[in-house]
Amino acid sequence: MDLFAAIGMPEVPLFPDQASAHAGRVDRLFFFILAVTGGMGASVGLLLAVFAFRYRRRTAADRTPRITGFPLLEWGWTLGPILPFAVMFAWGLAVYRDNYAPPPDAYEVFVVGKQWMWKVQHPGGQREINELHLPAGRPVKVTLISEDVIHDFGTPAFRKKVDVLPGRYVTVWYEPTAPGRYRLFCNQYCGTGHADMVGAIVVQRPDEHSKWLRDHAEGSAALEGRKLFLKLQCVSCHRTDGDAKAPVLEGLYGRRVLLRDGSTTEADAAYIRDSILYPAKQVAAPWEPVMPTFQGQVSEEEVLLLVAYVRSLGRGDLPRPNNDTPPPIGAPTELPNAGGAKK
Amino acid sequence: MTERTVSPVATVLTFAALVVLSLTTVGLSFLRMGPAGHLAVGLSIGALKAGLVALVFMHLVRSPGRTWLAAGLGLAWLSILVVLTLSDYLTRHVLPS
Amino acid sequence: MPAEPPVLEPQFATAEQQRSASVLGMWVFLATEVLLFGGIITAFLATRVFYPHEFERAAGRLNVLIGGINTVVLLASGLGMALAVHAAQKGQRWATLTWLGLTALLGLGFLGLKGYEYFADWRDGLVPRTDGFDPGDVTPGRLTLFMLFYFVLTGLHAVHLSVGLGLVSWLAVRVMRGELPRAGATVAEVVGLYWHFVDVVWIILLPVLYLSGHHEAADLHF
Amino acid sequence: MSTDLEVFPPLRPAPPSEPQAAPPLPGAAVAPSYLTEPHGWASWLFTTDHKRIAILYMVTVTLFFFVGGAAATVIRLNLIAPQGSLVSAELYNKLFTAHGIVMVWFFLIPVIPTVLGNFVLPMMIGAKDLAFPRLNLLSWYVFTAGAVITLTAVLFGGVDSGWTFYPPFSTRSSYTYVVPAAVGIIVTGFSTIMTGLNFVITVHTLRAPGMTWGRLPIFVWSNYATSLIMLLATPVLAAVLALIAVERLAGIGIFDPSLGGDPILFQHLFWFYSHPAVYIMILPGMGVVTELVTCFSRKTLFGYKFVAAASICIAGFGFLVWGHHMFVAGQSLLASIAFSALSYLVAIPSAIKVFNWTATMFRGSIAFEAPMLYAVGFILLFTIGGMSGLFLAALAVDQHVHDTYFIIAHFHFIMVGGMVSAYFGGLHYWWPKMTGRLYSRPWSRLAALLIFAGFFLTFLPQFVLGYLGMPRRYHHYPPEFQVLNVLSSAGASILAVGYVLPFFYLFHSLRWGKPAGPNPWQATGLEWQTASPPPKHNFEQTPVITRGPYEYATGGTDHAR
Structure with a gap:
């Protein structure tokens, strides 16, 4: 606003920028509530001023009438606000709901x-x-x-x-x-x-x-995830050949998984994260709960990288563990204690 | 001074009923009812026992309305806390289509 | 027992007004206690919504035999207290004393059994943060949560029971010294109300903690 | 339906606007006042007289008001410059935590019930004292003990978890004295429960003959409703703060996400107490304002039944709405919808009270004494504060303004603009009754106007800052928010002056104030029918009540038609 520049003050924003369509919808609701409450507030303020001025105590022998109530008016302003409040509630909910519906191609x-x-x-x-x-x-x-x-x-x-x-x-x-x-x-x-x-x-x-x-391109998240997948020797159990001891992860993301206790759940990011940190929580159907917990060994970012890697796995993407894929330097020499399995 | 307690005979009978209820509720825990079943059965028998203690041992049955109000208020506010808190936890995974 | 009326405090007009004020005061205080325990039980039920099966298996590992016996012990002490209040109102001094003694004894018995149960839990490896902690087939974190609720709720109940024991013995001393005039059995009635409330809390804790899981015949051990 | 308008000659002529200096009493031996009768320190520290305990509370609560105010002053000074001009980030966090804890638990919650309520409530219902006088004294000692524990932790060691103690920060990442502060607040919670218990039993059992529920003054109704909230909400706070203390001491706890616990569970239990707690703070203020508006308009209260019922409804509804503090915290959508709808319903009883106060002034004979200035200030500022809550109850707007300065402005309008004005109004109204002295009229009216002006300048800019998105609890902030923050700090300095002023002319009045008669404001309350300062047992003989509480312009007919 040039007004501020005119009087030599720094730019003072009084209203936030609108960077998305949602911002416009929230502002319109804000101004509606401002109008309703402004109206109510102004009328109360005005009445206070008028009464304070007109009925100020002028003479000692003032006789004030004895009014104890006016039931119609009382019920009026008890039930009256329910309508504007309902509109505010419904409008607020309508604008808020779209939080829960991110478009699939986002x-x-x-x-x-x-x-x-x-x-x-x-x-x-x-x-x-x-x-x-x-x-x-x-x-x-x-x-x-x-x-x-x-x-x-x-x-x-x-x-x-x-x-x-x-x-x-x-x-x-x-x-x-x-x-x-x-x-x-x-x-x-x-x-x-x-x-x-x-x-x-x-x-x-x-x-x-x-x-x-x-x-700013660096290694994609999936690539970083694959390095971790090898480093943590997940591939020694999650393999596609004969002696696999854990579910095949190819094409797993988004599929419904049958669990040991008969229920099924969708293999989304949360399921994969829980399976890494709390393996005994939701064990897939035919497999034994032998997976060790990696809680404390992987940070949240590394979990995100592994999730990105599992998402990217299509048919035949899993590496074949053989002598040409030795465990990278720094990989743990023996599997962490099988926390989940009964000792 | 009006007598404000329950006769000893009624007290002893209530005690017997309470012991029987306790044995049944412990016995029922040996059946396979699943987590919700165990809790529901246990709590309903527990509520029955608590009611008996309040009515007879604490002679609520002979107390004026104010005492009932005090007892009822505590339970009503506890139910507000339980119902509204669980309304969040039970519907946390219910997302709009 | 001399039947002179109790000392009337200046702000009350009649003895009946003073008595009903004290009794109503204790009932309102018990309403606040309902919410104290209720708050923690709500936390338990809310956490249980996330892990029903694991909490059921964890509850199955509690010592239900001692829990059951303790329930009956506490109910018996409640019976003793009720009869003590009745005797106090009849003015029978020795009957009141005997019932109060029995109530205090049973209360101590409950605490003793409870202490032994805590030792048995430690022995069976159910106390978190000790080297002997054995989660068994339940995820370690979930069993810790359940045992935390178990120790917080039963610990708070034991504290309230000890306060109750203090009140009962203080009441017994006043009865022994004959300070408790017949018409003034209000004090006995108020202490009785508090004691019965501690009973009610245990009656609710039993199903919430012990019986919310499945038990086997083998669980019946000391 | 015509209003039942009757014009009767008033019982006694309406007085000129200034309070009357007392005509010299006839020679009858007047019972000695509660201030002088038993003498010496011991008689004060071991008193069971509700009036003396009120004075003890006033001393301690006023001290805590200034401790909290000092913290607020340093915060406002620090926020003058974008990079935080006065204190380090750690100290700033400890300051706003101290401001929150001290103001909430050691000023706003106790002040009107324990100071004005303790003094006036028994007299208003014609009782000699509260139902449990010894419990009343014990509540003061427990309050002071809790204060000593908490204030040593908060002022000398410092607590930086905010007055809300959210885990996992308060249990995992805060290396400050959280456990002593939590223990101190639990101890203070016992004192609140004792006061609530005392009031509820007194109102039920010690009303004078003829004082039916329909003739109770609204100040008694609002304190009764407040006591219900104190009794039913405080235990859950004690439970949840104890769980925080256990989790910090044992290293494991039920809110620990690595064990599978849910930090939001703490928020549920905490706000189940803390939202009703804000009604504990405001309800007594509404009771005081009803007394002031009726007395200084010389008018019967408009819609007595609705105002009394509104107090009880606030106590009830207040427990159903706590989820509006957690719309963005990860609560389920359905729970948020329920809490949003219920939060709109809880606004209605407060609206009823505001409309009834305004209607009471209609065709009144209004005298702008200091208490009335505070009352009108309360009505206006509380209305703005309450209505800014309507923005927060709407889900979409709350998602934008949650945890910003919009929220700070909202609750300061209600707590400072409303509650503190009502306390000052009540203090100025009953000061002559408590001390038997009149204070300086011009100075007291100047202080009221100063507070009103300073308040607007302090907190209106914060609404704008909030919608701009400036987060709360920030030690330093982006430069574009500086101008509005400087305005707010300027207003805060005026407010500070306004709050310090009364303590000069009130203490001055203790020594040099004109003696105030039993009824300087010609009010109709029962507490004005006895001497001021009143004797130990309030009334020579227990009064019999025949008429309603606000019969200012009555022909003597029973008002409850």
């Missing part, structure tokens, strides 16, 4: 919150700290998890936030429309560096974004 990003930084991971392997580059005009689904305490991925420009919990994947999705650089905050108190976890959401035009992706 651009997917993984974010790990840890004490006092955001670590972002693009599927193509690009890694960022406290920054998230997004293509404008294309929906993006962000899957988040925390490594220690509860954080909160707050994006005022998109009018959305979500608490990032340790031990559970949470998702939020946006459809950025206006290219630009917007603030990213941590909105849940998380300790000394809570105020340091401020980052930036950079929305770029699609061509700029793909150029940025090419410039």
Whole structure:
């Protein structure tokens, strides 16, 4: 606003930018509630002022009438507000519901919150700290998890936030429309560096974004996941030849898995993560619960890499363990104690 | 001073009923009823026993309405806490289509 | 026992008003206690929604024999307390004393059995954070959660039972010294209400902790 | 339906607006006042007189008000510069935690019930004292013990987990004195339960003859409702803080995600207490405002039944809505929908009260004494605060403004604009009754206006900051928020002056104030029918009540038509 520049003050924003269509919908609801409450507040304030002025105590012999109530008016303002409140509730719910319906073809990003930084991971392997580059005009689904305490991925420009919990994947999705650089905050108190976890959401035009992706290409997440898969010797059980001691992971992602106790569940990111960290929790049907727990040996990012690798496995992708694929340097010499199996 | 307690005979009979109920509820835990079944049966018998203790041992049955209100208020507010908290936990995986 | 009325505090007009104030006061206090235990039981039920099968197997490993015997012991102490209150209101001093003694004895018996059960849990490797902790076929984390709830709830109940024992012995001393005039059995009634509440808490804890799992005949051991 | 408008000659002529200096009493030997009768320290520290215990509470609670206020001042000074100009991040976290804990548990929750309620409630229902006087004294000692434990932990060691103690931060990552603070708050919780128990039993059993439930003053109704909330909510806080302490001491706990526990479970149990706790804070303030508006408009309360029922409804509904604190915390969608709808319903009783206060002033004879200024200030600021809650109950808007300065502005409008104004109004209203002295009229009215102005400048910019997205509990912030923060800090300095002023002219009035007669404001409450300061047992003989509580302009007919 040039007004501020005119009087030599720094630019003072009074209203947040609208970087997505959702932001517009939330603002319209905000202004509706502002109008209704503003009206109610103004009328109460006005009545107070009028009564205070007109009925101020002028003479000592003032005679004030004895009014004890007016039932119709009472019930009026008891039941009256229910209608505007119902509209606010329904409208708020309608705009909020789309949180739970990310489009299936959304651009997917993984974010790990840890004490006092955001670590972002693009599927193509690009890694960022406290920054998230997004293509404008294309929906993006962000899957988040925390490594220690509860954080909160707050994006005022998109009018959305979500608490990032340790031990559970949470998702939020946006459809950025206006290219630009917007603030990213941590909105849940998380300790000394809570105020340091401020980052930036950079929305770029699609061509700029793909150029940025090419410039920052490293090993894709799936590739990093494969290295880990070998390093942790998962391949010694998860193999496709005769003496496999664990389920074949090719094409597993998204399929429904029959468990030992007869129930079935979808093999999504959470199922794979739980199978890595708490193997005895959901054991697939024909197999014995012999898988050791890797809790404490893999960080959340490494789990995400393994999940990305398992997702990328198609028919015949699993490596054949033979002498030309020796365990990489630094691999554990013997399998960790089979936590799950009965001693 | 009006007598505000229950006669000793009724007290002893109630005690006998409570012991029988205790033995049955422990006995039922030897059957295979699955987690929900065990809890539901156990809690309903427990509620029955708790009711007996309150009515007879704590002579609620001869107390004025205010005492019933106090007892009822505690249970009502506990049910608010249980129902609304479990409403979150039981529907956490229910996502809109 | 001399039948003189109890000392009337200045702010009350009649003895009946003073008595009903004390009794109602204890009932309202017990409502707050219901919510104290209720809060933790709600946490237990909420966590159990996530892991029903594992909590059932974990409950199956609790010592149900001692739990059952303790229930009957506590109910008997409740009977003793009720009869003590009745005797106090009749003014029979020695009857009140004997019943109070029996109640205190049974209460101590409960605590003794409970202490032994804690030792048995330690011996069977059910106490988390000790080297002997043996999760068996339940995931270690889930059994720890269940045992945490078990120790927090039964521990809090044992604390309340000890407070109850203190009240009963203080009441017995006043009865012995004859300070308890017949019409003033309000104190006995109020202590009785608290004792019965501690009974009710155990009556609810038994199914929530012990009986929410399946037990085998082999579990009946000390 | 016409209003039952009757114009009767008033029972006694409406007084000129200034409070009357007491005509010299006839020579009859007046019973000695509760202040002077038993003398010496011991008589104060071991008193069971509800009026003296109220004075003891006033001393301690006022001290804690200034401790919390000091923390707030340093926070506001630190936020003047974007990079945090005054304190380090660790100290800032300890300061806002101290501000939260001290203000919530050691000022807002206890102040009106224990100071004004303890003093006035028994007199309002014609009782000699509360039902359990010794329990009342014990509640003060337990309150002070809890305060000593918590304040040593919070001020000398420091606690940096926020007043909400969310795990896993409070149990895993905080290396500060969380356990002593939690134990201190649990001990203070016992004191709250004792006060609540005392009030409930007193209102049930010690009402004077003729004082039916329909003739209870609204101050008694609101304190009764508050006591119900105290009794039914505080135990769950004790349980959940004990679980936090166990988890920190034992190293394992039920909220630990690595064991499979759920941190959100803590939030459920914590907010089951903490939302009703905000109604514990505001309800007594509403009771005080009802007394002030009726007295200074010389008008019967408009819709007595609705206002009394609204107090009880707030106590009941207050327990159904805690989930609106957890819309973004990972709660299930269906639970969030339920809590959002219930949160809108809980706004209705508060709206009823506001409309009834305003209607009471219609055709009244309004005198703008200091208490009335605080009352009108309360009505306006509480209305804005309450209605800003309607934004937060809408799921979509809450997702944007949760944990931002919009929330800070919302609850400060209600707690500071509403609750503290009501306490100051009640203090100024019953000061002549408590001390028998009148305070300076011009100074007290100036203080009220100063507080009102300072308040607006402090907290209105925070609404704008909140919608811009500035998160709460930030030691430093992006530069674009600086101007609004400087405005807010400027307002805070005016507010600080406004709060310090009353303690000068009130202490001054103790020594040099004109003696106030039994009824300086010509009010109709039962507490004004006895001497001020009142004798030990309040009334020479227990009064018999024949009429309703606010018969200002009555022809003597029973108001409950």
